[in-house]
Amino acid sequence: MKKDQLLTRRRALLAGAAAAGAAGTAGVLAAGRGHGPARPAAPAAGAQAQSPLKPSAYRLQPLTGYGTPGTGPRRPAVRSEPILRMSGRGRTMMLTFDDGPDPHYTPEILDTLAEYDVHATFFVCGEMAGYYKDLLSRMADEGHVVGNHTWSHPLLTKLSRSRVRAEMESTCEIVEKTYGEPPRWFRAPYGAWNRAVFQLGAELGMEPLAWTVDSLDWTTPGTATIVDRVEDGAAPGVVVLSHDAGGDRSQTVRALRTYLPQLLDSGYHLTVPRRQQV
Template sequence: MLSDHQISPRTPSRRLLLVAAGMSLLGAAGCGTPWNDADDAGAGAAARPPGAAPEASGPGSGPEAAQAAAPSEAPPQAATAPPTPAAAPPPMPARRRLTEEEAKPVNQLDPNQRVVGLTIDDGPDPRYTPAVLALLQQYGIRATFFLVGECAVENTGLVREIADHGHYIGNHTWTHPDLRHMSDEAVRDELERTSDLLYRTTGRQPSWFRAPGGDWSPVALRVTTELGMRPMGWTVDPEDWATPGTSVITERILKNVRPGSIVLNHDGGGDRSQTVAALKAYLPVLVDQGYSFSAPSN
């Protein structure tokens, strides 16, 4: 569990680094399935005008054959009852307003325990999230996934899989915007919309929130407090979002992890193959060093 008294100073904003690199955290890959269904269509199907029937070929494909194959009259239709509509999910319970102490961003776990908080941002992504889940299951590690709403709504099965594996799920806004330039109403919509989707998908309300890029604004902190979600930052940022190389990511994490560290990783927002490879490299090292892995309860 996180210690309410172990709150380190705010970590520097990653947003400035992103702007300098000319990148967006969500990247060009977007949040949907990376494959284009149109690529699988045949050339003949693409050449037919919309609504046209497929061309017949081979013996017995002329008008006479079509007439012979048609039934003389349509079989009688059996009366069927209309489908029963699915029951609407119960409304999301109201959350209590946080205290002033709870509303401060938390950047570490208890430094007196040899424990690490592993966090995974910007997913779920059908390319990389399954590989991350497999690694975490291999080592018996529980992590916190901060999910982007527009990615989660396209991959609800992965959201449920994350929850079913016993991991914790946090709110990472709906569109991953820069909250520092948004109104109270716009920030509230980003957070409420995401929390509602996660609740309807998993049956659990997210109790933790992370600002995109770590860019906390007074408005975002106030809305987060009113919605009853505690803000979580991080202690170790290997900048895997910038794809510096698997060895660089691994080295930065192993060099900077301390008891109580919260480590930032990404499974969405772009090519995260380096992150997956780095997890495969550094997780067994941390386990051998005697670290356990914890996360806040939802």
Template sequence: YRLRPFTPGSAPGAAPPPPVPVRSEAALTLDLPGKKIALTLDDGPHPTYTPQVLKLLRKHKVPGTFFVIGENAHSHPDLVRAIADEGHLVANHSWSHPQLDTLSTKRVRRELGDTSDLIQDILGAPPGLARAPYGAWDKDALTVCAELGMEPLGWSVDTNDWARPGTSKITASVLDGAHSGAIVLTHDGGGDRSQTVTALGQVLPKLLDRGYELVLPA
């Protein structure tokens, strides 16, 4: 299915949001008209690379969605706040980056639930989106995701930047794969992400020049 925009959280005293249905798979594209693309970043926050990414997003006045690892968010709550304060979206990428479809339901609930609880403690509201490490969802994990009030989000453009293939290859993967409704997968944590930062500095102005609008998926 294609992810439709929704508004996570609610104002104090407002009616609770409707329950999230259990999805059969993660959304891979956006259900939005026009040339819109969502930039997503996984595995942060990282004390070196997340601030560099934020600086680039600020320079080009575009939003990003940061799928944070609970362990990293716990170590760097100031960066989680900085992401949100600059208008970007903070989402759930599990606590310790395990492959969810190999875990018991209890462990999946702990991985996703503890991360949602931490994000709520830091920002005052729980996340409305989750991404399974490696994109490895199964029925039980998708059920837990829905029970925690989150939509599962995948991607349609994979930069493979985690493997550090070189700035030019990361750049080409985004520009060649760009399409209306695309969800682009990159990383701001989990290792040396200097290639990703450099590539984003090249990619963002080119996407804007091509008439794309960078948006949040929620």
């Protein structure tokens, strides 16, 4: 029952924030940064109130203690705007999915990706990942990248620095325990970034990744519309944003089944982010 309440609350939050999220997206795509959307709608009636997260003491110096100096991965530099595109040559682009994992839609997306031997990036919410750890394990087994999308999908620009840290740390912790390694990529909910978000993400060893093509699938515009948006936006280096949770994602699932083989037939290579690409 608790899982059902969580899904209902998450779906209501994402639906209520739809218009605000669109405004935040436009700002991010135009300038690589933005002030973020308006405050999301309240959770659905009857949903249990979430107690404040406590900092998990998760690796505030996450990239130290790896043996002899210089042998461990480097902490990313603090950026002033998120990464919007991939670097590299050729017809290469990236598919990303936010807000999951979801027990209904994420497995169908993974099945389609496996059918075409394509890897994608999933920006997961720790709150969801805690319930569906098996899906993170499957992502690891099948070669997908798992990124950090906070614990409860809040509007980070309205939170205190300590709360932002707790949202990030808690998700880093569950991803590392379940996926097998800490997340190296972070995406702010609603595309709302500020200096604290960039700083804390870098402290935790994560690069901020946004997007260049928004499918707007959370508005449920119809499968054909989602397909058209992805195909019209396809170009070398683009990062496509879709969602595998937060509402009815059946259109997203059907759209992927249509545009993925068409992109491959057009000569595109679908890949995942790597540090040397940015």
